Amino acid sequence: QVQLLESGGGSVQAGGSLRLSCVASGYLTDHLCLAWFRQAPGKEREAVAHMYPDDNTNYADSVKGRFTISKDNDKNTLYLEMTSLKPEDTAMYYCAARYSSIGYYCGPDYYYWGQGTQVTVSS
Numbered sequence: 001q002v003q004l005l006e007s008g009g010g011s012v013q014a015g016g017s018l019r020l021s022c023v024a025s026g027y028l029t030d031h032l033c034l035a036w037f038r039q040a041p042g043k044e045r046e047a048v049a050h051m052y053p054d055d056n057t058n059y060a061d062s063v064k065g066r067f068t069i070s071k072d073n074d075k076n077t078l079y080l081e082m083t084s085l086k087p088e089d090t091a092m093y094y095c096a097a098r099y100s101s102i103g104y105y106c107g108p109d110y111y112y113w114g115q116g117t118q119v120t121v122s123s
Contacts, residue, residue, distance in 0.1 A: 001026050001027060001112065002024055002025070002026040002027060002028065002032070002097045002112040003024070003025045003026045003112070004022050004023070004024055004095045004096070004097060004112055004113065004114035005022065005023045005025075005095075005114055005115070006020060006021065006022045006093065006094065006095045006114040006115065006116060006117040007020070007021050007022075007023075007117060008020040008021045008117060009093060009117030009118045009119045010118075010119070010120070011120040011121075011122065012085055012119075012120075012121055012122070013121070013122050013123075014085060014086055014087055014121055014122065014123050015084060015085065016085050016121070017081070017082060017083045017084075017085065018082045018085065018119060019079060019080070019081050019082070020036070020079065020080040020082070020093055020095075020117060020119075021077055021078070021079055022034075022036075022077065022078040022079070022080075022095030022114055023075070023076060023077050024076045024077070024078065024095075024097065025076065028076060029099065030053055031053050031099050031100045031104065032053060032097055032098070032099060032100070033050065033051075033052055033053060033097065033098045033099070033100050033106035033110070034050070034051045034069075034071065034078050034095070034096070034097050035047055035048075035049065035050045035051070035095075035096045035097070035110060036048040036049045036069060036078075036080045036093060036094070036095060036096070037093070037094045037096055037110075038089075038091035038092065038093045038094065038119075039091055039092050039094070040088075040090060040091040040092075043091075045094075046060060047060060048060050048063055048067060048080070048093070049063065049067055049068075049069035049080060050069070050106065051069050051070075051071060051078065052100070052104060052106055053100050053104040053106075054104055057069050062088075063082075063089075066082065066083050066084045066085075067080060067081065067082050067083070068080070068081040069081075078095055080093070082119070085119075085121045086121060087121050087122065087123045088121075089119060089121050090119060090120050090121050091118075091119060092116040092117070092118050092119075093116060093117050093118075093119050094113055094114055094116045095113070095114040096110035096112060096113050096114070097110060097111075097112040098110045098111045098112065
């Protein structure tokens, strides 16, 4: 199992930046799929960024060029660097993980979740 703990959320004005952190613990292997999701009030949860076991990344179109996902293996920490923030980025942000299948395949479902960290962007 994997335990996840996010931090770094807060309130910023549009155009500002924040860096979210997610410390992972538990059974950490080279086969972990990692991701950031977000959910705004009244909206469905959406995937923001993925980091795959081979270190490839993938971003939602709405955040491409503004958000960067990265990790520090020595610190067992996943990051989400967010720049040029917009009011529509306001949401609860969650770190998530799952173990990959054969061939480092990461399916759509994530099974381990953090408690979330709130990001609020004002105009």
